[in-house]
Amino acid sequence: MLFLKIWYRxxxxxxxxxxxxxYGRNFQHGKAFHVRAGFHVSIEDNGTLxxxxxxxxxxxxxxNVRSDVTIGDGTIFGENVHIYDHNHRYGNPFLPIKEQGYTQAPIHIGAHCWIGTNTVILKGVxxxxxxxxxxxxxIYKxxxxxxIIMQNGQVHSIIATTKEHLA
Structure with a gap:
């Protein structure tokens, strides 16, 4: 197990x-930023991460960044999470979608979040x-x-006043 941890690091x-x-200055990260196998970043059009x-x-x-994506301290991501701050335009039926350009809006992910496996985060969120x-x-809004948000759309507020409630 130790070998595997060293390999990941x-x-x-x-x-x-x-x-x-x-990506130079367009890719900025803090201390203790860790990634596992298959991590990918794409920054285009002077976007920033x-x-x-x-x-x-x-x-x-x-x-995947064309505008701006910000991720707060202590946030963790499960496997196969995808983040897109842009989307294809598709309003002109006489022009191929790939030639219509993009809409884009920044994404801000706060501190100490846990984003579960196979989650997709879309632009402007x-x-x-x-x-x-x-x-x-x-996540589109x-x-x-x-x-706490679940796949079936249920949303729950976390209300805890003592450490015992958090366990």
Missing amino acids: VTGFFTLAFFKLL HVGDDVFFNNYCSV TIGDNVVAGAGCV DIPSNT
Whole structure:
């Protein structure tokens, strides 16, 4: 197990170094930013990716940026999470979709969130602090802080006054 942890840290270090070299100032990250296998970043059109301290991306996640994506401190992502701050335009039926350009809007993901496996986060979304997004969610509108959201659309506020309530 120790070997596997060392392997993840070493390969993650080189992955982040590659993206930093490729995107320069457009890719900014804090301390203790860790990624696992298959992490991918795509930054186009002078977009920017800002990642806070102590952020973790599990296997096969991707962040696709044309505008701006900001991720707060201590946020963790399950496997296969995809983040897109843009979408294809498709209003002209006489022009191929790939030639119609994009709409785009920034994404802000707060601090200390847990984004579950196979979640997709779409353009223009603000996710507050301490949000839990269950596996398989498609997040297309804002989520307030201290909220749990599940794939079936149920939303629950986290209300706790003592540590015992959080256990």
